[in-house]
Amino acid sequence: MYRFLLTPRWLGYLALTLVAAALMVFLGNWQLDRYRGRTAINERIDAGSAMAPAPLRDALPAPTGGAGSTGPAPAEQATWTMATATGRYDTANIVLVRGRTVDREVGFEVLTPLVLADGTAVLVDRGWIPPVPGGGATAQPTVPATPTGEVTVTGRVVSSESGGGTVDRRNGKLETRRISISRIAGQLPYPVAGGYLLLDQQTPAADPTFQAVPIGHTNNWQNFGYVVQWWLFAGMSLVGYGWVARREARRMAGLDGPRTPADRATEPASSASA
Known part of the structure; x- marks a missing residue:
C-alpha cells in the first residue's frame, strides 16, 4: 500500500521534509542557547543588586x-x-x-x-x-x-x-x-x-543633576517562545508528510474515490408526502 514511498519523487519529498525539520530543530536549539544566555544575564543583574x-x-x-x-x-x-x-x-x-x-x-x-x-x-x-x-x-x-x-x-x-x-x-x-x-x-x-x-x-556624592541609567532585563521569554515555535514547526512538517502520504495511499487504494450521487427518485416517499 505504501510502496509508492520508495519512488524517486516521494523519496525527494521525504528528504526535503527531513532537511526542513532538521533546520527547524537547529533554529530551536539556537534560540534555546539565546534563552539560556539571556537568562544568565538577568540572573547576574538581579544578583548584583544584593551582592557586596x-x-x-x-x-x-x-x-x-x-x-x-x-x-x-x-x-x-x-x-x-x-x-x-x-x-x-x-x-x-x-x-x-x-x-x-x-x-x-x-x-x-x-x-x-x-x-x-x-x-x-x-x-x-x-x-x-x-x-x-x-x-x-x-x-x-x-x-x-x-x-x-x-x-x-x-x-x-x-x-x-x-x-x-x-x-x-x-x-x-x-x-x-x-x-x-x-x-x-x-x-x-x-x-x-x-x-x-x-x-x-x-x-563624594554624585551631583543630583545626573539621572541613573536604567538597567533593563533582557527579554529571554521571547527566545523561549521561538524555541517552542521552531520545534512545533519541525513536528508539524513530519506530521504533514505522514498525512499527505496516507491520503495518497488511500487514493491509490480507491478508498477515497469520488462518491456516486444518491438517486433520490428511488427513495421511498416519506409519510409527510403520502
Whole structure:
C-alpha cells in the first residue's frame, strides 16, 4: 500500500521534509542557547543588586599596553556584577555619549575616566543628563562639576558596546554615539580597562543633576517562545508528510474515490408526502 514511498519523487519529498525539520530543530536549539544566555544575564543583574561590590581588578584585569590601549574585556560571569574603584577623575577628557534615551527623552550619558593609582584608567558612566533646553537633542549639555581629589565609585561592570562610530572633540569634550572603549581609549593618554562602570554610588556624592541609567532585563521569554515555535514547526512538517502520504495511499487504494450521487427518485416517499 505504501510502496509508492520508495519512488524517486516521494523519496525527494521525504528528504526535503527531513532537511526542513532538521533546520527547524537547529533554529530551536539556537534560540534555546539565546534563552539560556539571556537568562544568565538577568540572573547576574538581579544578583548584583544584593551582592557586596568586589575590587575592580577582580572583574576587570589591568591593561598592560601603552597609552591609548585597552585591557581585556570582562569575563562573561563578571558583567553586571558590582565593583568598586578609587582614583581621580580626568576632567580634561569627559566623554559625552549622545542619542541616549531615559524616560522617552533623548539626552547624553556622561563618561569620565577614573585614573587609578597605577596610572591606568577605567571609564565611569556617571549618569544621564538632558541637552540644553531649546537646543535640540544634539545640543551639547552643561555637564555638572566633576569632583576633584580622590573619588571612590561603585558600579556595574559593563562590556564595551559593539559598533564603532567616530570619537570627536567639541568644545573641550569628547563626543561619540557608542561606548566603544577601544575607540575612546585612542583619544586618551593612558591605558584603559576593557569594560566600564555604570555608576551606582560615589564618594563624594554624585551631583543630583545626573539621572541613573536604567538597567533593563533582557527579554529571554521571547527566545523561549521561538524555541517552542521552531520545534512545533519541525513536528508539524513530519506530521504533514505522514498525512499527505496516507491520503495518497488511500487514493491509490480507491478508498477515497469520488462518491456516486444518491438517486433520490428511488427513495421511498416519506409519510409527510403520502
